Amino acid sequence: MEARGPDGCFLGDVGFWVERTPVHEAAQRGETLQLQRLIESGACVNQVTVDSITPLHTASLQGQAQCVQLLLAAGAQVDARNIDGSTPLCDACASGSVECVKLLLAYGAKVNPPLYTASPLHEACMSGANVNAAKLHETALHHAAKVKNVDLIEMLVEFGGNIYARDNRGKKPSDYTWSSSAPAKCLEFYEKTPLTLSQLCRVSLRRATGVRGLEKITKLNIPPRLIDYLSYN
Template sequence: MCFRISFSSNMDVKTARPYFFGDIGNAECVKLVLAKGASLEAYDLYNGTPLHVACANQQLECVRVLLNAGAKVNAARLHETALHHAAKASNAEMIELLVEFGANVYAKDKHEKRPGDYTQPTSSSALLLQLYESGTKFKRIDGHFL
C-alpha cells in the first residue's frame, strides 16, 4: 500500500477521505500520506476525522502518528470523540494516549454519554477513565495503576 501511495502520480492525498487513514492501518503509510499533504482534519459525516477512524479500527500506532502530527484530539462526529471509540473498544492503552494528548473524559455524545459510560464496569478501561474523571494522580507501572 505504501508503495502505491508514494508512487501513484494521480493520487491526491489532500482530498483523501478519513476512512482511508484508518484503513491503511500502517503508521509508516500514514506518515507518508501526511508528508504528501493530506489533511489531519479531513471529515465526513459517516466516519468523522482520520483520528476517529484510526481509533474505531484500533490502530494504536496510527493514532499515535496522527496525534503527534497535531490531530485535534477532541474533534467530534455527532458529538462523539476519538475517546468514545477507544472506550467502546475497551482499549486502555489508546485511552491513556488520547488523555495524554488532552482528550476530554467528560465529553458527551449525542446520547449524552461520556466515554466511561461505554466501558464494562469492572474493566481496566473503566477504572482508568474513573481515575481520570476523579482527577486522581497515578502512575502505571508494569500494567498496574499506583
C-alpha cells in the same frame, strides 16, 4: 489552467466528489509502494469520496500506519471530517491502531474537535448515502472506550482528551465501558485525578501553536529537555 477544489485537488472530469480513487485503494490495502508512486506522480491526497472520506480516513480505519505516515507527510488534512463527523483520529481509534493514533497526534490531530449538530445537508446526505451513520458528536475517546483499548485511552487523555465529552446519545466515554473493567478503571482514575500543571501547560501550548506550528517546537531557544517534553519524546 485546470480548476482545483478547496483542498488543491484537480476537479477534472471526475469532479471533486468521487466514488474512490487509486489513492484510496492503495491506502486501504496498505500498498505503500503504490501509494508512494501515486503521491510522487502528483495524485491528490485530499480527494474526498461522496461520503467525504479521504484516503487518510481509509488508511486510519484499516490501521495502515505506513500509509498514514505517507499521506500525512504529503500534506493530508489531519482533521478532515467525513459525512458522519469522524476525523482520521476517530477512525484510527475505532480500528484500535495505537501506531496510527500516535502518528496523527504527532501531526497535530485535534483530540477534542468541535462537536456539532448535523446540518440539513448532512441529514440529507446521511439519509441517502449512509443510512448507518451515527458518529456525530463522538470523540476519539468514545471510540477508544468502545474498542476497550486502555493504551489508546491513556494516550488521548495525555494529549488533552476530554473525558467528560458527551456524544449524540448524551453518553461519556466511560459509559461505553463495563463496570470494573480496565478501561472503566482507567477513565474513572482520570475523572478523579486532574492532569498535572505541567501536562496542562504542554497541551495548552501545543494547542496554541496549531498544526503548522508544531514543527517549530524543535527550533525554540529553550532547553532540549523541554523540547522533548513538548514533543512527547
